[in-house]
Amino acid sequence: MIVTAPSPRTLGHRLALPAATAGVTALVVVSLFVGVYDIAGEGFGTEMFFISRVPRTLALVLAGCAMAVSGLIMQLLTQNRFVEPSTTGTSEWAALGLLVTVLLAPTAPLIVRMVVASVAAFVGTMIFIGILRRISLRSSLVVPLIGIMLGAVVSAFTTYLAVSTNSLQMLGTWFMGSFTSIVRGRYEVLWVVAIVVVLVFLSADRITVAGLGRDIATTVGVDHTRVMLIGAGLVAVATGVTTVVVGFLPFLGLVVPNLVSMWRGDNARANLPWVCLGGVAIVVVCDIVGRVIRMPFEVPVSMILGVVGSAVFITLLLRMRARA
Amino acid sequence: MPEVLTRPAPALALRRPRIALRFGILALVVIVAAVGVLTWNVPGEPGSRAFWLAVNLRVVSVATIALVACCQAVATVLFHTATANRILTPSIMGFDALYVVMQTALVFFFGSAALSATDGLLKVVVQSALMVGFATLLYGWLFAGRRGNLHIMLLVGVVLGVGFGSLSTVMQRLLTPSDFDILSARLFGNLSNSDAEYLPWGALVVAVVLVLVWRARHRLDVLALGREASVNLGLAYRREVIGVLVLVAVLISVSTTMVGPMTFFGFLVATLAYQLAGSSQHRVVLPFAVLLGMATLLGGYFVLRHVFYAAGMLSIIIEFVGGVFFLIYLLRKGSL
Numbered sequence: 001m002i003v004t005a006p007s008p009r010t011l012g013h014r015l016a017l018p019a020a021t022a023g024v025t026a027l028v029v030v031s032l033f034v035g036v037y038d039i040a041g042e043g044f045g046t047e048m049f050f051i052s053r054v055p056r057t058l059a060l061v062l063a064g065c066a067m068a069v070s071g072l073i074m075q076l077l078t079q080n081r082f083v084e085p086s087t088t089g090t091s092e093w094a095a096l097g098l099l100v101t102v103l104l105a106p107t108a109p110l111i112v113r114m115v116v117a118s119v120a121a122f123v124g125t126m127i128f129i130g131i132l133r134r135i136s137l138r139s140s141l142v143v144p145l146i147g148i149m150l151g152a153v154v155s156a157f158t159t160y161l162a163v164s165t166n167s168l169q170m171l172g173t174w175f176m177g178s179f180t181s182i183v184r185g186r187y188e189v190l191w192v193v194a195i196v197v198v199l200v201f202l203s204a205d206r207i208t209v210a211g212l213g214r215d216i217a218t219t220v221g222v223d224h225t226r227v228m229l230i231g232a233g234l235v236a237v238a239t240g241v242t243t244v245v246v247g248f249l250p251f252l253g254l255v256v257p258n259l260v261s262m263w264r265g266d267n268a269r270a271n272l273p274w275v276c277l278g279g280v281a282i283v284v285v286c287d288i289v290g291r292v293i294r295m296p297f298e299v300p301v302s303m304i305l306g307v308v309g310s311a312v313f314i315t316l317l318l319r320m321r322a323r324a
Numbered sequence: 325m326p327e328v329l330t331r332p333a334p335a336l337a338l339r340r341p342r343i344a345l346r347f348g349i350l351a352l353v354v355i356v357a358a359v360g361v362l363t364w365n366v367p368g369e370p371g372s373r374a375f376w377l378a379v380n381l382r383v384v385s386v387a388t389i390a391l392v393a394c395c396q397a398v399a400t401v402l403f404h405t406a407t408a409n410r411i412l413t414p415s416i417m418g419f420d421a422l423y424v425v426m427q428t429a430l431v432f433f434f435g436s437a438a439l440s441a442t443d444g445l446l447k448v449v450v451q452s453a454l455m456v457g458f459a460t461l462l463y464g465w466l467f468a469g470r471r472g473n474l475h476i477m478l479l480v481g482v483v484l485g486v487g488f489g490s491l492s493t494v495m496q497r498l499l500t501p502s503d504f505d506i507l508s509a510r511l512f513g514n515l516s517n518s519d520a521e522y523l524p525w526g527a528l529v530v531a532v533v534l535v536l537v538w539r540a541r542h543r544l545d546v547l548a549l550g551r552e553a554s555v556n557l558g559l560a561y562r563r564e565v566i567g568v569l570v571l572v573a574v575l576i577s578v579s580t581t582m583v584g585p586m587t588f589f590g591f592l593v594a595t596l597a598y599q600l601a602g603s604s605q606h607r608v609v610l611p612f613a614v615l616l617g618m619a620t621l622l623g624g625y626f627v628l629r630h631v632f633y634a635a636g637m638l639s640i641i642i643e644f645v646g647g648v649f650f651l652i653y654l655l656r657k658g659s660l
Contacts, residue, residue, distance in 0.1 A: 082479070135655060141475030146654055148482055152587070153647035160640050250486070299497045306490025310483045317480050 066193040068279025071253020076211035082144035084253030089151035093124025094243040118240030204269040251309025357622035393617030395579035400590030406568040408550040418485030420585035436506040459573040541606040588646025
């Protein structure tokens with residue numbers, strides 16, 4: 001008979017996750033009731049609620065969750081804390097893929113655009129991982145730098161393409177990272193992302209082991225190459241779909257996993273629910289701020305995230321400098 | 325061993341003429357490009373009134389380009405010297421994003437009247453002073469850390485740039501449309517339509533800075549050796565670094581006012597200048613960097629405008645080429 005060790009966790013620890021879930025749920029409910037249209041009023045209130053508010057909030061939850069988890073996977077796979085879709089150029093590749101599809105096949109349905117964007121994101125991630133392999137000195141800071149620069153180069157090319165085809169304005173509004181245009185019928189594909197998150201939950205242990213390096217992974221009996229490909233694929237799908245539906249959500253995947261592991265340590269699997277909750281919470285809060293700060297207009301969530309995210313990121317870096 | 329020791333020092337004696345030749349060729353390229361931009365495909369007979377009118381309009385473009393090239397090239401070399409490394413550049417570190425944020429904040433908190441109230445010389449002085457003060461505080465603090473690690477610095481700078489960018493967009497979103505119009509007319513000039521009114525003031529400021537830089541060229545050579553060496557050689561290190569950062573801030577604010585932010589241009593020009601100059605003395609590097617900057621911008625402008633009819637894309641192309649170049653440099657350095 002196997003005797004499991006008694007759990008060292010106290011009641012407080014066991015209640016932490018439900019409490020946090022309740023908190024995030026409350027935020028989500030608040031998000032449902034923030035907006036210009038008076039849903040309690042006469043006429044179309046209830047209808048508008050289901051056409052506009054519910055899809056928007058669902059999209060927020062899904063996208064926030066997906067990007068935070070993507071950051072976590074990439075950090076595990078590359079063994080680098082500063083890596084996430086927007087610091088590896090993955091988002092920029094997805095954008096390039098999207099623009100190319102729209103230019104070549106303007107009438108292609110959403111699903112085609114998503115597939116192409118995801119494939120482009122996958123190619124970009126693989127290029128990035130390939131570059132990482134070729135650098136012998138893998139200073140943890142050179143890695144994100146190269147990623148950001150790679151992203152800048154890819155996005156300069158995307159801009160060039162957009163300028164020469166007169167679609168620059170379209171490009172700007174697409175990638176703004178805004179939930180303004182999310183209504184019923186415009187967000188459903190985001191459920192793909194939910195599947196990705198479930199898959200990540202299922203393969204969390206393998207991804208963690210693969211992150212320890214090829215040798216250790218092989219010793220433990222994990223096919224390193226396959227897990228790398230699966231991990232990069234999951235991230236690419238999440239990034240591609242999110243980019244097509246909402247746009248860029250900068251720094252989210254970087255800030256959330258880092259804050260969680262600073263607080264709870266590095267157990268990737270145990271941290272996963274926290275990363276999901278954190279991602280949702282930050283996106284929802286930034287979105288509410290963006291909606292309230294200048295009613296009846298909106299500030300896109302990506303801008304608020306850019307400000308908050310870069311501030312947190314720099315704080316993390318400077319803390320690291322102080323400790324070094 | 326003895327071979328190495330007895331090898332005649334070809335350095336200066338033999339290389340001087342070659343450097344002079346390169347310098348001459350570059351100068352020629354600049355002149356040809358400038359004349360090209362001024363006179364190519366001008367409507368009207370040469371010498372007629374329409375001809376001179378068009379040329380006069382183009383003089384503004386050429387002068388702006390020359391001034392911007394000068395600013396970016398000198399600022400980058402100075403920044404390299406102050407930080408004793410050749411990867412960091414003011415634009416990658418978010419200097420121009422800082423300028424944009426400060427301009428936006430000015431309008432955001434005081435309204436667009438603040439911009440027009442500080443026009444002319446006052447505008448240049450007040451805004452440069454603000455920019456300089458803030459940049460000195462921020463970057464002085466960043467670089468002052470003795471445990472400072474180059475990569476942390478670079479990453480902090482890059483992310484600061486991104487953050488400043490987001491912050492200014494948030495503030496711009498909150499402006500009234502008319503304030504926003506006035507602001508964006510100030511911020512996002514491009515090479516083809518620059519503000520002729522501002523040009524003389526910008527030129528004046530840049531001229532003063534250039535004189536100061538030229539007079540400090542020998543001290544800059546010492547500063548480039550890094551903190552330890554320059555302190556040992558008796559340089560007031562801290563004061564010199566802050567002085568240089570001030571000059572960089574002024575140059576970047578002039579350049580950004582005229583054409584908007586350019587991320588990789590300075591890096592591209594300065595790195596090429598070190599290769600071509602074949603010396604790290606500032607009296608050689610600086611003129612090379614300036615000429616190279618003018619040659620790149622004027623040449624690129626001419627080609628794009630008269631061959632591909634796409635003058636608006638110059639900064640995008642520079643961004644692309646410069647970014648690739650930067651990546652290659654970083655990758656090679658990463659494998660050292």
